[in-house]
Amino acid sequence: MRVVRDAGRGRLAAAGLVLALALFVAGWDWGRPLGAGTHAREIPTADAERGLYDWRAATFAPRVAQDKRIVMIVYDDQTLIATRKRSPLDRGLLARALRNLDAMGAHSIGVDILFDQPQDEDNALLAALRAMRTPVWLGYANLGDNREQIIFEQQQYLDRFIRAARTDRVRPASIRLETDSDNVARSWPTPQPGQPPLLALAMRPAAAFADYRGAIRYRLPQPQPDRSEEPVIPSLQIDLIADPAMSAALAPMVRGRDVLIGGDIVDIDQFETPLSGRGAHSTMIGLEVHATMLAQVLDGARLRTVPVGVRWLAAALVVLAAAATSLAELRWLWLGPALVVQAGAIGGLPLVLQANGWDTKGLPAAGWAIAWIFAFTAVGVAARAVTSQQRRFAQSALGKYLPRDIATQILQEPEKLALHGEKRAIFTLFTDLEGFTKLSHAIAPEMVAQLLNRYLDMLSDVVLAHGGTIDKFVGDAVVAFWGAPIARDDDARNAAQAAYAMWQAGEAFRRDLPAGVPPIGRTRVGLHHGDAIVGNFGGEGRIQYTALGDSMNTASRLESANKKLDTNVLASREAMILSGLDWWRAMGRVRLRGRQTPVDIFEPAPDFPAEERAALGHIVAALDAGACRDAALADLRAMIARHPRDAALANLLNRYEHIEGGAYDLG
Template identity: 80%
Template sequence: MMSGLWRRGARVVRDAGRWRLASTLIVLLLALFVAGWDWNRPLDGVSSQREIPTADAERGLYDWRAATFAPRVAQDPRILMVVYDDQTLIATRKRSPLDRGLLARALRNIDAMGAKSIGIDILFDQPQDEDAELLAALHAMRTPVWLGYANLGDNREQIIFEQQQFLDRFMAQARTDRVHPASIRLETDADNVARSWPVPTKGQPPLLTLAMQPSPPFRDYRGAIRFRLPLAHVDGSEAPVIPSLQIDLLADPAMAPALASMVRGRHVLIGGDIVDIDQFETPLSGRQARSTMIGLEVHATMLAQLLDGAKLPAVPEGARWLAALLVILAAAITSLAELRWFTLLPALAVQAGAIAGLPVWLQARGWDTKGLPAVGWVLGWVLAFTAIGVTARAVTSQQRRFAQAALGKYLPRDIAAQILAEPEKLALHGEKRPIFTLFTDLEGFTKLSHAIAPEMVAQLLNRYLDMLSDVVLSHGGTIDKFVGDAVVAFWGAPIARSDDGRNAALAAYAMWQAGEAFRRDLPPGVPPIGRTRVGLHHGEAIVGNFGGEGRIQYTALGDSMNTASRLEAANKALETNVLASRDAMERSGLDWWRPMGRVRLRGRATPVDLFEPAPDFPVGDRAELAEILEAFDAEDGAARAEAMKRLQMLVNHHPEDAALANLLYRCEYIGEGGIYGLG
């Protein structure tokens, strides 16, 4: 097999030509880039990763993996969140931030309870009347305290120059050997989801998490935040992963002793839980009751990750590019091999399982898969498979394209391709099959051909037949033959499709429209040409190759063909353009038909119910016409008389509808219980 692949590959390289090889190589390099690039990194010249659909898809898949394999844990006993919310602000009559007198009282009580460290996710960037009280409390703290800090360099949307000046002055006043600033900066990706530890910015103090619990392994960690989900209890309830208390309770001297056990020995994080402020989407947003997580809880989650030493390993860049190369090679070999479906399907299944399964497997085992291009692998595989396949098939199909172009003048491309792939289908035999048969005729063309030069006749006829042939082939039909200006086509052979009826009906109407366009675009000096009439029928016919070994024609024979021909001819007497039998109408799946009565076609003993495509005829009038014609079949003479009146009114409502007027004439002419016969 490998030798066969090598020979096929060498032939493709030899015969592809310089430009085709160059373009294929460019697509392969693009595929390698798509499969190997970390789509969390911005591309040069692209202002935002949000503009790249691949990056969005990668982030979405990562979020699913991170949420699906997020560890479920009991409530963390090492960390406590102390929060203030909108009700707190209302009670203290402060808009925002928190009342600093309330914060000072809470700090004193937390300090007395024996907290391990305190991190305050609040910016003191504007004065309050209680600033002196808070500073006094900070100066008296025995517990290490880390005050939230930010600067204009990375928080221009939340802080202005005057606020920065006040914040710096406050930090200078608050600083002691126990009180220090810490960066409360968090990072989000282009879709505003927090997934990674923030990259430090120049001039910033240490990150709040690292300040509260220094950890050299995490000093340079920029990987994924390990979010956790609560462990479900036996009764189905869930306790929050990080416990929290309202700051009002801890500021109350009466309540403080009862809460001391929840504070003692824990890292305490203080911050706000305010509607629409400091709220972050995370990979868990779809798995929790709340769609966002407050910034304070993100800091607490990172602190828990640090305390657990859960520095998630990332796939090395070299391994990522090697995986991308293997994906591209697998796609190229699969495409070049031209496997049969029973071999191709297992090969595709194995590759799809590897591509889809590896990121899931790594995530489940605690790896950071945020930079893994899972979607990129799929896109790169598709690009490589397509590039190699297109080039290989182009090299080996020159003669096939020529033969297919010849067959394509009479057959749809897919049918022509199948005949070329399976030449045995050209064997001289026939089979009975149900097909949709279509006949057309150009009114008055024979007479016209005697009035103009033969060269013009040939030019007009070729253009007309080309227009109608294009309609047949574009609707998946097979051209049976041309008889002068008439076109014979059918659907359902040599390959039958579920939508053959719909395509045949659409083609019938489109051929009449093409004929009208042809009439409007005649060269100067050519007399007017008549209508294109179309007949459509569904029935059984003998279909196959006939004509002997030296000359064959793929055609259909039988009563179905004769009926379609009679339907086409009936248009002239009934002043219609397109007529279909009930068998064809019912199998078309279209609702645009209007009934045009029952007639006995020329040379036929059994009457046929006729239907005309009328997409522009009002829906209500189509229903009315159907009810009228049903009434004519009734034995009740009074019902027929009433139906005749209704039909007359309908004709009056559409005075320019010649076919409808003809229907009225036929109903009047045949009288009760008769069938209109076409001679």
């Protein structure tokens, strides 16, 4: 009490403010933003709370045997290759699968696919749907809350298709999923006015879940005696289900089960979850998220939430315990055990609740610890508020150009971003958007800014998702690299996959332009591996983390070479070999401006037949060596005849017809 008596009004007022702040941090549901609308902001501890919750959810996720009540029927990338359709998915195949599922005795069928574009097989699919005896729920999305996934014209077609397909057995269901601000799917989506029931609740209605907004209960597979793991939700490829010859064999896996149909495609409908990083995959397909919620309904596992009043009571107890411990001025002999007991209670209660089936998503676990420190320190120094000086540079820089795992390591070792340069072997990537400068003169400046920001966001997301570092933006160009400030074993593969994904993102961008905007050209990408000087350059007040050197120049030249070679993505031999991927096809040898040594170039061609890629490699090797030139050219012409629309192959032939050995000079 002597501290309180001698503190003075100013310090007491400061202590009171700190204690009020501590109480707020310890009691506030971190999932709720501060403010409303465009002014809403997360509390500062939200990132820490998310990390702790994900760890708790993954650590105490139920270990279960394979669920025999649900089966997923999936389109995967091999299906798309086989059917030669990526979007919309092959509805003829779906129609055959639905007919067979109907005959196999499925309990119900949920289709996690939006029928938002016409297809030649629509009539066949509609006929199959109208003949269904099994309840079928067709995926539905609304333009109002899915603007990133559906546009007005798609909404109109989807509504028409649903009306045409609807019967007493075929009805729409919402396939909307929600993610938090860090793009992790943790909670059931909020019901939207005018939307049909959520897919899981449409297939298995449950009054207990009608207003449920709690956490999704993710599960982990139960280890087998041989230490292998079966997936929690079994899946079958749609090709097998659509095959009448397989119906009898597969019927036991379908009969009486709830069937979910959807895509398992590498770059589409993938979600991070609290389980990300556990098991073989870092993401979960949307279809499996729906299946997980369906299993939660079947189990009646509506997780209990901590009442608001109890949460605030716990916050008050944390603050009071910290203040009392500080005021007691205990000797270390007694202070140590007191700290251990309180730390055990603060850290252990969220774990106990999670382990016993409570929803701890909104529980401020980190907030309790922080509040305790605030209260203990404020009272201990007679109401002087404890503030910590933050490293402005790290905070402002890390989240903008580094992936999350690298940023975490940098925060632990800030000297890695010191003001110096070092020689590193890195993978450098350059992109350029063809014709954007010309387009910028043809449309309003506001539209230019809107389109450019959206485009750069899309490409930046690809870089960060593949573990790369964003170097800079130069107009519509993106410069990125892998291997610095921290090198990882999968940098080569990630860089190569990012190069292809950035071209795909560019194609998606140009397909989804606002009305009235002229067509935009393709995105060109260059990738190279080589030495560069990497580091922070500038001064203490204005710096940039960047890379300098021949590796950067070569990647830039490769990007430019796409225009003359009729390619989209080009990589040097060095980058191609280190990537470990088998999708490359040889595109000859060129001499780039500024380099005396010719560069062997390769293009990612995952859709080009593997045997053709191998044959092309032999042809190019023969032509570069000058051996059997006429025969090699004849083989190349024959390949072009088999792929008449492949402009890059035609360009390659034209180059070799005009040079004899050596490299094509790009100038």
